[in-house]
Amino acid sequence: MPASPATLPAQDPSGEHWVESLTDGTHVLIRPLRAEDRQREADFIARLSPEARHFRFLCSMREVSPALLDQLMAVDFHDSVAYVALVHQDGELIEVGISRYSVGQDKQQCECAVTVADDWRERGLAVALMRHLIDCARRNGLQQMFSVDSAANTAMHDLARFLGFSSHQDPEDATQLIHTLKLQAAS
Known part of the structure; x- marks a missing residue:
């Protein structure tokens, strides 16, 4: 899926954005998550x-707590990155997907996640969101990206395989899979 990035450099993502054409012909705006998206993020999770x-979240929840929402909104675009997918619906800009990563203590790897609204699945949105996230992790010099997911989440397993991640069962929890992607070529 070709994307047309905005002209600002990667180290200043404030104006970075892409308009992606999905497999069904619909278009979404993908851009860095901003403070103004806080209520959109809460509404997205609620939907x-x-x-x-x-x-x-690998747990059951009815609504996002203010503390969790604070954590989700805390992005610095180096150690914590999030890209949001937005569309206009009934005159309102709504969130339909998000990808994010958080860098580990070793500063060499990051844990990632992607979530797409139920009615926006199977259109290529998760692939588009993850490709932007992977590109950002590579630009930031990270060596590896991983995701810990429910073994029952076949959509994530399929996405990980499509994007070139390797997968194995979590040695500490047989109900989970760990998907891993090497980001940099060996020196």
Whole structure:
């Protein structure tokens, strides 16, 4: 899926954005998450099905707590990155997907996640969001990206395989899979 990036450099993502054409011909705006997206993020999580919320957070929850929302909104675009997918619906800009990563203590790897609204799945949105996230992690010099997901989340397993991640069962929890992607070529 070709994208047309904005002209600002990667180290200043404030104006970075892409308009992506999905497999069904619809278009979405993908850009860095901003402070102004706080309520959109809360509304997005509230609209997810219970299964989608469980797959994203690996627990059951009815609504996002203010503390969790604070954590989700805390992005610096180096150690913590998030890209949001937005569309106009009934005259309002709404969130339909998000990808994010957080750098580990070793500063060499990051844990990632992607979530797409239930009614926006199977259109290529998760692939588009993850490709921008992977590109950013590479630009930031990270060596590896990984995701810990429910073994029942077949959509994530398929996405990880499509994007070139390797997968194995979590040695500490047989109900989870760990998907890993090497980001940099060996020196």
